[in-house]
Amino acid sequence: MPEPKDIILDVRDLKVTFDTPDGPVEAVKGIDLDVRAGETLAVVGESGSGKSQTMMGIMGLLAANGRVTGRAAYRGQDLIGLPIKALNAVRGAKITMIFQEPMSSLDPLYTIGRQICEPIVHHRGGSFRQARTRVLELLELVGIPDPKRRIDSYPHELSGGQRQRVMIAMALANDPDILIADEPTTALDVTIQAQILDLLQSLQTRFGMAVVLITHDLGVVRHVADRVVVMRRGEVVEQGLTTDIFERPQADYTKMLLDAEPRGEKPPVPTSAPILLDGQSVSVDYATGGGLFYKRSGTFRAVDKVSIRLRQGQTIGVVGESGSGKSTLGRALLQLVPASGVIRFDGQDISGFDRKAMRPLRREMQLVFQDPFGSLSPRQTVGEIITEGLYVHEPELSRADRDKRAIEALKEVGLDPQARNRYPHEFSGGQRQRIAIARAMILKPRLVILDEPTSALDRSVQGQVIDLLRSLQDAHGLSYVFISHDLAVIKAMADYVIVMKDGVIVEEGETETLFAAPRQAYTQTLLSAAYTAV
Amino acid sequence: MSDLAQMPAVLPEAASRSLFQLAAMRFRRNRAAMAGSVALVLVALFSFLGPLFISHSYDQVFPSYVSVPPSLEPRPGADSLQGAISSAATRARVTLQAFEVEGQTFIATFTSDAAIDPRTTRYIDRANEFDDTKVTETRDDGRTIVVEGRVSREYFLFGTDSNGRDLVARVMLGGQISLAVGLLASLVSLGIGVLYGATSGYLGGRVDNIMMRFVEILYSLPFVFLVVVLVVFFGRSFILIFLVIGAVEWLDMARIVRGQTLALKRREFVAAAQALGLTDWQIIRRHVVPNTIGPVVVFVTVVVPKVILLESFLSFLGLGVQAPLTSWGALISEGANNIQSAPWLLIFPAIFFVLTLFSLNFVGDGLRDALDPRDR
Numbered sequence: 001m002p003e004p005k006d007i008i009l010d011v012r013d014l015k016v017t018f019d020t021p022d023g024p025v026e027a028v029k030g031i032d033l034d035v036r037a038g039e040t041l042a043v044v045g046e047s048g049s050g051k052s053q054t055m056m057g058i059m060g061l062l063a064a065n066g067r068v069t070g071r072a073a074y075r076g077q078d079l080i081g082l083p084i085k086a087l088n089a090v091r092g093a094k095i096t097m098i099f100q101e102p103m104s105s106l107d108p109l110y111t112i113g114r115q116i117c118e119p120i121v122h123h124r125g126g127s128f129r130q131a132r133t134r135v136l137e138l139l140e141l142v143g144i145p146d147p148k149r150r151i152d153s154y155p156h157e158l159s160g161g162q163r164q165r166v167m168i169a170m171a172l173a174n175d176p177d178i179l180i181a182d183e184p185t186t187a188l189d190v191t192i193q194a195q196i197l198d199l200l201q202s203l204q205t206r207f208g209m210a211v212v213l214i215t216h217d218l219g220v221v222r223h224v225a226d227r228v229v230v231m232r233r234g235e236v237v238e239q240g241l242t243t244d245i246f247e248r249p250q251a252d253y254t255k256m257l258l259d260a261e262p263r264g265e266k267p268p269v270p271t272s273a274p275i276l277l278d279g280q281s282v283s284v285d286y287a288t289g290g291g292l293f294y295k296r297s298g299t300f301r302a303v304d305k306v307s308i309r310l311r312q313g314q315t316i317g318v319v320g321e322s323g324s325g326k327s328t329l330g331r332a333l334l335q336l337v338p339a340s341g342v343i344r345f346d347g348q349d350i351s352g353f354d355r356k357a358m359r360p361l362r363r364e365m366q367l368v369f370q371d372p373f374g375s376l377s378p379r380q381t382v383g384e385i386i387t388e389g390l391y392v393h394e395p396e397l398s399r400a401d402r403d404k405r406a407i408e409a410l411k412e413v414g415l416d417p418q419a420r421n422r423y424p425h426e427f428s429g430g431q432r433q434r435i436a437i438a439r440a441m442i443l444k445p446r447l448v449i450l451d452e453p454t455s456a457l458d459r460s461v462q463g464q465v466i467d468l469l470r471s472l473q474d475a476h477g478l479s480y481v482f483i484s485h486d487l488a489v490i491k492a493m494a495d496y497v498i499v500m501k502d503g504v505i506v507e508e509g510e511t512e513t514l515f516a517a518p519r520q521a522y523t524q525t526l527l528s529a530a531y532t533a534v
Numbered sequence: 535m536s537d538l539a540q541m542p543a544v545l546p547e548a549a550s551r552s553l554f555q556l557a558a559m560r561f562r563r564n565r566a567a568m569a570g571s572v573a574l575v576l577v578a579l580f581s582f583l584g585p586l587f588i589s590h591s592y593d594q595v596f597p598s599y600v601s602v603p604p605s606l607e608p609r610p611g612a613d614s615l616q617g618a619i620s621s622a623a624t625r626a627r628v629t630l631q632a633f634e635v636e637g638q639t640f641i642a643t644f645t646s647d648a649a650i651d652p653r654t655t656r657y658i659d660r661a662n663e664f665d666d667t668k669v670t671e672t673r674d675d676g677r678t679i680v681v682e683g684r685v686s687r688e689y690f691l692f693g694t695d696s697n698g699r700d701l702v703a704r705v706m707l708g709g710q711i712s713l714a715v716g717l718l719a720s721l722v723s724l725g726i727g728v729l730y731g732a733t734s735g736y737l738g739g740r741v742d743n744i745m746m747r748f749v750e751i752l753y754s755l756p757f758v759f760l761v762v763v764l765v766v767f768f769g770r771s772f773i774l775i776f777l778v779i780g781a782v783e784w785l786d787m788a789r790i791v792r793g794q795t796l797a798l799k800r801r802e803f804v805a806a807a808q809a810l811g812l813t814d815w816q817i818i819r820r821h822v823v824p825n826t827i828g829p830v831v832v833f834v835t836v837v838v839p840k841v842i843l844l845e846s847f848l849s850f851l852g853l854g855v856q857a858p859l860t861s862w863g864a865l866i867s868e869g870a871n872n873i874q875s876a877p878w879l880l881i882f883p884a885i886f887f888v889l890t891l892f893s894l895n896f897v898g899d900g901l902r903d904a905l906d907p908r909d910r
Binding site (some may be wrong): 021196274276331334336355357358360362363365369370371374375376377378379380388389392393425443482 | 553554559560563748801802803805807808809810811812813815820824825829896
């Protein structure tokens with residue numbers, strides 16, 4: 001890092017307050033930070049730390065019930081309380097933003113060319129036709145292949161990574177001084193994430209703008225940032241140069257964050273362990289098209305002849321990017337989607353079992369989902385949610401017995417038994433995931449398929465959920481199929497890894513060997529694209 | 535170490551609130567919606583409890599008061615009573631000294647040159663207005679008598695219709711029927727629509743296809759034609775109106791619920807229920823239907839006024855409730871026919887009708903904001 005440059009954004013005592021029915025809530029409690037010309041500043045924090053709200057407050061993009069006070073001076077001009085018109089001269093031109101969700105940040109009704117034109121025409125004047133040459137330049141710059149053709153594409157015709165590139169092109173359109181990137185790669189696969197971050201870095205060196213990177217991913221921070229601001233509960237815990245923060249963290253919280261990277265490994269099970277689940281050339285086809293009066297037009301093969309053999313006590317990690325068929329495989333193994341091939345559970349051939357035939361087996365094989373917000377019905381209490389399986393599989397239990405089992409299950413996953421009278425929306429993400437795990441565990445299953453169980457959680461919470469899953473495995477001799485795109489988590493949880501791409505197995509092997517010496521090029525790309533913080 | 539790491543974290547301090555309770559809180563803060571609810575309750579109380587407090591029944595005919603305009607004064611008025619007693623006095627050949635009406639009784643004092651025969655009271659009873667006249671006091675050797683009797687005075691606050699029936703009672707009855715039809719028919723459509731829509735949406739595929747095409751076929755039938763056919767087959771009855779209207783309105787409800795279900799079906803908690811081994815019916819009952827409640831409740835508040843309007847339309851065509859029963863719709867159409875001669879026949883039922891529809895819309899708006907908050 002060269003000598004300090006000019007401070008171009010100077011934030012002093014910034015407060016963001018939200019008015020809620022239960023009184024005002026301070027999301028950001030008076031923080032100070034500055035952005036220097038040309039640097040990459042990472043703002044790190046877990047969900048709820050106020051990192052996004054800080055930037056939204058500066059840009060005047062808060063929700064209707066939000067208020068911002070303090071000072072945020074861009075080259076001496078205070079942006080807080082500036083009339084919209086004056087603010088618009090700065091935002092979108094001098095300070096621009098890209099968001100997390102490239103799927104929803106683009107308007108599906110306009111071509112991408114038209115959308116990139118918008119800020120240019122708005123801030124510089126001129127016609128859309130004149131702006132078109134500039135748009136072509138920008139598309140070329142952000143690495144969209146064949147920009148002449150792509151400029152007239154609609155957002156749905158582009159992949160997630162390409163859309164994020166379009167967003168970056170939009171943000172760059174007016175040569176900004178500061179680019180605020182709010183979790184720009186969180187929704188993307190690791191290989192795409194690496195490409196986008198490389199792109200941001202190369203653009204930064206070319207144009208000399210400052211990048212404010214808001215993220216929860218310490219691996220990314222370590223890889224790209226010059227300076228780091230660690231935020232927690234609306235306050236700055238620590239700030240400093242990236243190397244200092246990572247090598248000599250001062251605050252306990254920073255240490256804890258760094259420490260929260262998943263660690264440990266799982267020893268392989270002996271080959272003598274009985275085989276619990278045995279899938280031979282499992283394939284899943286989805287029909288496309290079709291209706292009442294016309295025939296189905298084709299099929300799409302999501303999983304193509306995958307074989308998997310899970311022993312008692314084993315954890316098989318299934319890794320792959322989105323669209324690789326790893327989740328579909330998990331559901332096919334549980335007969336939740338129709339699959340071809342042979343699946344044996346505990347020696348019994350269950351392939352082609354219908355729902356009725358599967359029902360008695362369901363308690364033995366359970367499923368935990370990725371999204372702890374979507375997997376719990378919002379209109380049931382936690383008690384109702386976790387005892388639902390008992391209602392099906394042990395209907396003879398009385399209400400009091402069910403309640404007792406619910407208390408046991410909640411204790412086992414480390415939640416207060418009082419939780420059973422509450423509703424899911426009153427819990428945090430990590431707590432909800434514990435509830436989802438309790439729902440699976442109350443039936444005392446032998447096989448649990450974990451579909452990205454930690455992906456929606458903060459790192460520190462992730463670590464706790466992983467520890468919980470491990471201790472449950474030890475206590476009950478469970479077998480897991482652990483589906484994830486997160487290699488660090490897989491490495492810590494699984495003793496055997498299957499790498500999937502486009503519905504087929506690319507490579508498989510014991511975790512240690514596979515991570516140490518990947519044989520296939522795709523596995524190597526995956527491993528090299530994943531940034532680790534430690 | 536931070537307390538983030540200490541799980542189980544402390545539970546939220548505030549009392550546990552279900553989503554429904556949160557919605558109720560938001561609803562209570564909405565002034566227009568609360569005013570609407572209060573107005574609805576008042577209208578309902580007026581319609582259902584009101585008849586206990588008035589003396590006229592809805593089918594009681596007052597031949598002497600046909601199409602009288604509304605008034606706060608009792609009828610007959612003091613002037614016409616004065617006239618009636620004077621003419622009675624003239625017929626009895628006595629002189630009216632004093633006349634006073636108080637509530638349902640009158641006191642009159644007559645004088646004459648000779649002693650007055652107490653049977654003179656018959657002359658007074660003969661008038662329509664007076665009854666049970668008795669001599670209470672005799673003075674001046676019988677030359678002055680004070681009589682007392684009942685006078686039947688009626689209040690017609692909203693006036694009367696062309697058959698001489700009290701409009702207050704008619705509006706109350708109309709309210710009972712309109713509100714009952716609105717509510718019950720909405721519940722019928724709610725029941726059928728939610729079950730049909732949830733089943734169709736949840737099962738999906740060919741079943742969904744066939745079920746929804748059936749809905750479209752029903753949509754294409756003209757409503758009036760359907761009603762006429764049903765009325766011809768089953769005869770006119772009060773219950774039939776519920777069924778007919780419910781049978782038409784559930785189509786919209788089914789579509790809305792189906793759309794909701796399609797979205798819910800992809801939610802992970804439904805997949806989780808499948809993985810637990812719940813049957814389709816259990817999933818529909820325990821997971822799908824409770825989660826469609828928000829939009830459904832909002833839609834019901836739209837359906838109720840719609841149903842009330844439909845019932846009015848049917849009554850207007852003569853296919854709805856039959857006299858002497860009535861509904862707001864029927865009253866309004868009757869009032870519309872007499873708008874020049876007796877505008878009150880239109881104004882009073884219309885006020886209640888409009889008030890109810892307005893309130894329902896405000897309540898519906900409030901419910902939508904409360905149950906479906908986008909800002910959360």
